[in-house]
Amino acid sequence: MISKELLAILACPLCKEEVHQEEDRIVCEACGRRYPIRDGIPVMLIDEAENPRGAKNNAESKDESAVPPGEEF
Numbered sequence: 065m066i067s068k069e070l071l072a073i074l075a076c077p078l079c080k081e082e083v084h085q086e087e088d089r090i091v092c093e094a095c096g097r098r099y100p101i102r103d104g105i106p107v108m109l110i111d112e113a114e115n116p117r118g119a120k121n122n123a124e125s126k127d128e129s130a131v132p133p134g135e136e137f
């Protein structure tokens with residue numbers, strides 16, 4: 065169980081927004097990413113987060129690397 069005090073200081077590492085607990089997940093209010101809770105400790109890592117749009121069954125999901133177009137030297 066995550067205490068309110070802990071939730072209050074937690075923030076999404078991506079957008080720095082508040083998070084809330086949803087069953088065994090920490091959910092970002094802004095981007096909707098879901099962070100796992102392991103052994104009662106929230107894992108606030110982007111790599112560990114479930115993308116809100118990323119369907120688990122979608123095996124062909126590609127990396128959404130945010131590379132801006134152009135900008136070549």
Ligand SMILES: [Zn+2]
Nearest residue numbers: 076079092095
């Ligand atoms: Zn977020």
